[in-house]
Amino acid sequence: MANDERPAVAFLGPEASYTHQAALSTFPPTTHSLSPCTTIADVFTAVQSGTAHRGVVPFENSSNGSVIFTFDLIGDLHGTHPDILVCGEAYVPVKHCLLGHSIPNAIPTTGRNVQFDAKFTNPLAVPRSDLSKITKLYSHPQAWGQCKAFLDTYLKGVERQDVSSTSRAAELVAADPFGGTAALSSHVAAKVFGLDVLAESINDHLGNTTRFLVIRRRDSALAPQEDKHKNDKQDKWKSLLTFTVDHAHPGALAKCLTVFEKYALNLTSINTRPSGVENWNYVFFVEFDGRKEDDEAQGNVNKALNDVSRICKACSWKGSWKSRLELSTSAV
Amino acid sequence: MANDERPAVAFLGPEASYTHQAALSTFPPTTHSLSPCTTIADVFTAVQSGTAHRGVVPFENSSNGSVIFTFDLIGDLHGTHPDILVCGEAYVPVKHCLLGHSIPNAIPTTGRNVQFDAKFTNPLAVPRSDLSKITKLYSHPQAWGQCKAFLDTYLKGVERQDVSSTSRAAELVAADPFGGTAALSSHVAAKVFGLDVLAESINDHLGNTTRFLVIRRRDSALAPQEDKHKNDKQDKWKSLLTFTVDHAHPGALAKCLTVFEKYALNLTSINTRPSGVENWNYVFFVEFDGRKEDDEAQGNVNKALNDVSRICKACSWKGSWKSRLELSTSAV
Structure with missing residues (x-):
C-alpha cells in the first residue's frame, strides 16, 4: 500500500x-x-x-x-x-526519566537528607550520573508534580522551565551543547534525541x-x-x-x-x-x-x-x- | 493595636x-x-x-x-x-491589562485583519501605545487562554513565558531595562511595580x-x-x-x-x-x-x-x- x-x-x-x-x-x-x-x-x-x-x-x-x-x-x-x-x-x-548529558567518570550524585515519604509507591530513583552541574530543567507542567520526591532530593532549587511536552523538553536539552540542562521525559525520547538516561523511573508513584x-x-x-x-x-x-x-x-x-x-x-x-x-x-x-x-x-x-x-x-x-x-x- | x-x-x-x-x-x-x-x-x-x-x-x-x-x-x-x-x-x-514600558510619542499599534469572534463578550481592547517592539510576554499560564482575541490580534507569534503569577510577571517586566517585555497582569500590579498600562481590559470575556x-x-x-x-x-x-x-x-x-x-x-x-x-x-x-x-x-x-x-x-x-x-x- x-x-x-x-x-x-x-x-x-x-x-x-x-x-x-x-x-x-x-x-x-x-x-x-x-x-x-x-x-x-x-x-x-x-x-x-x-x-x-x-x-x-x-x-x-x-x-x-x-x-x-x-x-x-x-x-x-x-x-x-x-x-x-x-x-x-x-x-x-508514564515512566519519567531524567535525560541529559552524562559526565564521563563522574561519581553519581547521592541524595542528602533523604526522607522518603511513605505515601510514594515508587522507591526513590538513584542517579546514574553526577547531577551537580545541572542548572535548568525542562518538562511539561504536569511532570513536576509527578516526580516530587526525586526533585526534592536531588535537584532542589534548580530552575524549572515549562514547555509544551516532555518530548519537546528532551529536544531542547539535546540542542544544549553545554550540558547544564536536563529534561523530565521518556525512554523513547532519550532514544529519539540521543540523550543519556541520568536517572530512571523517577515518578513518585508506580502505575502512573x-x-x-x-x-x-x-x-x-x-x-x-x-x-x-x-x-x-x-x-x-x-x-x-x-x-x-x-x-x-x-x-x-x-x-x-x-x-x-x-x-x-x-x-x-x-x-x-x-x-x-x-x-x-x-x-x-x-x-x-x-x-x-x-x-x-x-x-x-x-x-x-x-x-x-x-x-x-x-x-x-x-x-x-x-x-x-x-x-x-x-x-x- | x-x-x-x-x-x-x-x-x-x-x-x-x-x-x-x-x-x-x-x-x-x-x-x-x-x-x-x-x-x-x-x-x-x-x-x-x-x-x-x-x-x-x-x-x-x-x-x-x-x-x-x-x-x-x-x-x-x-x-x-x-x-x-x-x-x-x-x-x-479578573481584568487583565498589558503592562510594560510605553514608548513616548509613538503611534499606538492598530490591529491588522481584526476578526473579532462573536463568542467573546468583551469588546477587543485598543492599545494605548506602540506594541511592535515587544518580543517577550510574561504571565501566569491561565492568563493566555483568557486573552486570546487580544493576543491573536496584536501580539501573534510573540514568545510567551509562563511564570508563577501575574504579579511576578509584572515584577519581571519592571526589572527589564530594555522595554522589550510586557506582562499580562493587573492594574494593581501596574501601580505596585511602576509600569505603564499599554492596554486595558484585554480579557475575552466580561465578568471573568x-x-x-x-x-x-x-x-x-x-x-x-x-x-x-x-x-x-x-x-x-x-x-x-x-x-x-x-x-x-x-x-x-x-x-x-x-x-x-x-x-x-x-x-x-x-x-x-x-x-x-x-x-x-x-x-x-x-x-x-x-x-x-x-x-x-x-x-x-x-x-x-x-x-x-x-x-x-x-x-x-x-x-x-x-x-x-x-x-x-x-x-x-
Missing part, C-alpha cells in the same frame, strides 16, 4: 511524546500514516475537517487528573467541532498512567475493533455523555444520575467544566459502562439518554468505545 | 496578586497582618500549624475552572492538613471572575462575619463535603447525590480529583447550599451528612460559610 493511501491519524506531537506512544499502540504505522499536531485543538480540527481519519489526544492522568483542554473540546462550547465522537481509548504507563482517547467524525465508518458487532459480546464498552442542568432546577443533577442507576449503567467518572455561557454554570461529563446501540432503540443506553435529555439541557452523546482498562492494568 | 498583635492572614503571593486583592477585600490591613506565601500548600501549612489565623487561596475561575492544587489540599489525601476547614469566600473580577476561599483551623474561634448566629438568618450559606465511593458499588454516587435532594439542599458544584490511592478512583467534592449547625444535630445538613456517610467511604465535612456570590455579581 502506498504511503498516501494509508488512513491518516493525527496525534498531539511532537514525535516521541506519550500521545505518540498511545497512537502507535492503537494504529500500526504499517497500515496508518501518523501525523503530529502542535495542539490538542489541532487534532480535533484535523478530524472534524476530514484531514485525518482518527485523532489521539490525552484525556486524564491517574495522578494529576483531567486534561481540561480535551474536555473543553469534547464539550464543544463554541460549536467548532460538532461532529467529533470518541471511538477508542489507550492507556500508556495516562489515558488517551481516539476520536473520529460522526459519519466515519467504524473499523472492526471499533464495532461492537465484530467483537466479543462479553467485551466491556464505555460511553460518554455531556449535559448542562438548569440552575433554577436544583435536583436535576441527582435526577440525571439516578437514571443511570435505574438502567443498571455503572458510572465510571464524572467531571465538570465551566459552561462558557454564564459564570458558575457547568457542563457535566458523565462516563459510564455501556454502549449506545445505533440499531436497537430500546437498549438501556438509549433509554437512559432519552430520560436524561428530558431532565437536563443540551444533552449530547459523545461516543461509545471498547474499554482497554484491563489491558493497561496488566501492562503497568 | 501593635502590628504583631494583629491576627496573621496567609495568602498566595506575591503582593499585588489577585489572591492579595481577595485577602484585602476580606481582611482590612488595619486589623490584620497580611503575609504572602510562595505556594498554595504553604498557605495551608501556615494555617494548619497555627502560624496564620486564616488563609486565602484561589479555588476556581469562571472561564478556566478549578484550581486543582487547592482541591487536592482540601481533599488532604496525604493527611498533612487534617484540621483545615473553609470559613469564607471572596470573588475578584476568580473565586477564593478563606480557610481556618478547625479549633479556631469564628469571627462575627463567619458565625451564623451573628448574621442575618436570611443569608445564604454554603457547605463543602468530600467523599469517595466504593467502585464495587456502582450506584453509590447517584445515591449520595439523591440525599441532598431529599433534604432540599441545592447542589451548587461537583468536582472530582484522583483519589491518590488507586488509579481511576476519585475523591468527590460536593458543594451545596446550607450550613452544618454545630448545635443542631437535627438540622438538614447534619441529617444529609449522616445519610451520605452511610453510603460512601471517607466522607468529610470541609466547612460552611456565608455566600458572597451576590456581592460579586453586582461588582462585576
Whole structure:
C-alpha cells in the first residue's frame, strides 16, 4: 500500500511524546500514516475537517487528573467541532526519566537528607550520573508534580522551565551543547534525541498512567475493533455523555444520575467544566459502562439518554468505545 | 493595636496578586497582618500549624475552572492538613491589562485583519501605545487562554513565558531595562511595580471572575462575619463535603447525590480529583447550599451528612460559610 493511501491519524506531537506512544499502540504505522499536531485543538480540527481519519489526544492522568483542554473540546462550547465522537481509548504507563548529558567518570550524585515519604509507591530513583552541574530543567507542567520526591532530593532549587511536552523538553536539552540542562521525559525520547538516561523511573508513584482517547467524525465508518458487532459480546464498552442542568432546577443533577442507576449503567467518572455561557454554570461529563446501540432503540443506553435529555439541557452523546482498562492494568 | 498583635492572614503571593486583592477585600490591613506565601500548600501549612489565623487561596475561575492544587489540599489525601476547614469566600473580577514600558510619542499599534469572534463578550481592547517592539510576554499560564482575541490580534507569534503569577510577571517586566517585555497582569500590579498600562481590559470575556476561599483551623474561634448566629438568618450559606465511593458499588454516587435532594439542599458544584490511592478512583467534592449547625444535630445538613456517610467511604465535612456570590455579581 502506498504511503498516501494509508488512513491518516493525527496525534498531539511532537514525535516521541506519550500521545505518540498511545497512537502507535492503537494504529500500526504499517497500515496508518501518523501525523503530529502542535495542539490538542489541532487534532480535533484535523478530524472534524476530514484531514485525518482518527485523532489521539490525552484525556486524564491517574495522578494529576483531567486534561481540561480535551474536555473543553469534547464539550464543544463554541460549536467548532460538532461532529467529533470518541471511538477508542489507550492507556500508556508514564515512566519519567531524567535525560541529559552524562559526565564521563563522574561519581553519581547521592541524595542528602533523604526522607522518603511513605505515601510514594515508587522507591526513590538513584542517579546514574553526577547531577551537580545541572542548572535548568525542562518538562511539561504536569511532570513536576509527578516526580516530587526525586526533585526534592536531588535537584532542589534548580530552575524549572515549562514547555509544551516532555518530548519537546528532551529536544531542547539535546540542542544544549553545554550540558547544564536536563529534561523530565521518556525512554523513547532519550532514544529519539540521543540523550543519556541520568536517572530512571523517577515518578513518585508506580502505575502512573495516562489515558488517551481516539476520536473520529460522526459519519466515519467504524473499523472492526471499533464495532461492537465484530467483537466479543462479553467485551466491556464505555460511553460518554455531556449535559448542562438548569440552575433554577436544583435536583436535576441527582435526577440525571439516578437514571443511570435505574438502567443498571455503572458510572465510571464524572467531571465538570465551566459552561462558557454564564459564570458558575457547568457542563457535566458523565462516563459510564455501556454502549449506545445505533440499531436497537430500546437498549438501556438509549433509554437512559432519552430520560436524561428530558431532565437536563443540551444533552449530547459523545461516543461509545471498547474499554482497554484491563489491558493497561496488566501492562503497568 | 501593635502590628504583631494583629491576627496573621496567609495568602498566595506575591503582593499585588489577585489572591492579595481577595485577602484585602476580606481582611482590612488595619486589623490584620497580611503575609504572602510562595505556594498554595504553604498557605495551608501556615494555617494548619497555627502560624496564620486564616488563609486565602484561589479555588476556581469562571472561564478556566478549578484550581486543582487547592482541591487536592482540601481533599488532604496525604493527611498533612487534617484540621483545615473553609470559613469564607471572596470573588475578584479578573481584568487583565498589558503592562510594560510605553514608548513616548509613538503611534499606538492598530490591529491588522481584526476578526473579532462573536463568542467573546468583551469588546477587543485598543492599545494605548506602540506594541511592535515587544518580543517577550510574561504571565501566569491561565492568563493566555483568557486573552486570546487580544493576543491573536496584536501580539501573534510573540514568545510567551509562563511564570508563577501575574504579579511576578509584572515584577519581571519592571526589572527589564530594555522595554522589550510586557506582562499580562493587573492594574494593581501596574501601580505596585511602576509600569505603564499599554492596554486595558484585554480579557475575552466580561465578568471573568476568580473565586477564593478563606480557610481556618478547625479549633479556631469564628469571627462575627463567619458565625451564623451573628448574621442575618436570611443569608445564604454554603457547605463543602468530600467523599469517595466504593467502585464495587456502582450506584453509590447517584445515591449520595439523591440525599441532598431529599433534604432540599441545592447542589451548587461537583468536582472530582484522583483519589491518590488507586488509579481511576476519585475523591468527590460536593458543594451545596446550607450550613452544618454545630448545635443542631437535627438540622438538614447534619441529617444529609449522616445519610451520605452511610453510603460512601471517607466522607468529610470541609466547612460552611456565608455566600458572597451576590456581592460579586453586582461588582462585576
